[in-house]
Amino acid sequence: MTAQGYELAVDVRGLRKRYGGLTAVDGIDLGIRRGEVFGLLGPNGAGKSTTVEILQGNRDRDAGEVTVLGSDPATGTRAWRSRVGIVWQDESAPAELTVRETVRHFARYYPRPRDPEEVIGLVGLETTADSRIKALSGGQRRRLDVALGVIGGPELLLLDEPTTGFDPAARRRFWSLIRALADEGTTIVLTTHYLEEAEALVHRLAVVAKGRIVAEGEPGALRERYGTEATVAWTEPDGSPRALRTGTPTRAVADLMGRFGGEIPGLTVTRPTLEDVYLRLTGQSQEDER
Template identity: 70%
Template sequence: MKTAVKVRGLTKRYGDVQAVGGIDLDIDAGEVFAILGPNGAGKSTTVEILEGFRTRDAGEVSVLGLDPDRPTREWRSRIGVVLQTANDMTEATVRETVRHFASYYPVSNDPDQVIEQVGLTDKADKRIRQLSGGQRRRLDVALGVIGNPELLFLDEPTTGFDPEARRQFWDLIRHLADQGTTIVLTTHYLDEVEALANRVTVVAKGRVVAEGEPATLGGRANAKARVSWSDEGERKTLETDTPTRAVLELTRRFDGEVPELTVTRPTLEEMYLQLIEAPA
């Protein structure tokens, strides 16, 4: 499979602070790849280097076959970026702004279709200064995808979205991925990662501490299961490697239905918290 992003030994310092301490990444073309980490972990610096917005101190970086330290106009046209914050033309309408940005690219998506995909059709003729915070964030997403990018960087893209808007956004990302767009996602919403990402890397203290599919990250698939039930009004929980056997034993004990029975494995959030809190 073709590699869209390849990173080896990426390092970045700010004075005495090492923000990134030797990160390696391989992101396949066409996959949705999530980068997770607490504030100050180095993930934003890493992504900014991949986007060509920040220089590195050491390491090798290839993004769509080119070093982002030496970007070309053609390379820029193949990349879409949705930043955490963006300046915009507050007196222009949504439609005017999206059409204006579309003119920057040799091949762009249809502006009205993109406006519909981000849920702003009924606001298309509103001035940007009249939009709510969540609506402005949807506009940021529209500007990120208008150029029909091969590679799309999404930095906290659904901040301020209501639940319905988030689901619409997820559908848009799935649609782009189905068309072959490579997507690099940073977010604090772990349900968003589970819904969208093919693979996840967790960054802590400037280094990669785990990488894998959301369902198996950090040994999640093999972690002990929690079997919980109600026993005379008291909630009881058993951690076990053999949950099926435990359930069978409970079924015999209760002669059938086990009151309020649940069987769960560690959530992605629980595994993530363990990974970032582990000692270096």
């Protein structure tokens, strides 16, 4: 699937940004469809957060063309900004207010906000709604950041490492929220270091390294295109384990079936994961180190 033929929520061409002698973003092109959940993956310093900041209008670019919801973020009006929600890596809520006071306060900034009580429930903070923010755990504060990102009912939601500090149950609840927002038509751009999270949520993704996109597509297509060989493992009649790395695992299994005359003891076929592909594309896999 490609972005062609769809109305784009985000259209980026030749985006560049430097900080002194450091090139953070080096010619990125992106086309993100309306209603799509799009992942930006890459190691620290790859340029993901800078790209998100430019999309939100919080940082100037040095070169390139950027259109977000039909406008250039660099000249976005207050009305345009109300259509874009964002969850930064850093906390932004005032420590002395309660969760409920904070969500209600932020709701007043938007022309058509979601119901504050509904949003508090969506992020799982019902039992701490009257607690002061300074008394919350790190994971609870992160959930509040997510609540503030969605309270305005944004058409585009930018999520920069949103589930850092979440426990597994909270992360799964957040995934349900993202799926529900996507079903409502919200366009979502997600940066994350959790490859399982990306695979569970995104329709398409781009892998960024050293300010450039090194691969883009659906997770399954990327595994197919960039994945290393599959591993076929089995147990020999004498009980010894065996394994074969091959680009044709189906043929290998067929050969084993012929040799064993049917069932193959201890058979497993392990195909490359998205994490394997990510590590290979960003030059961090053990294969690339050998």
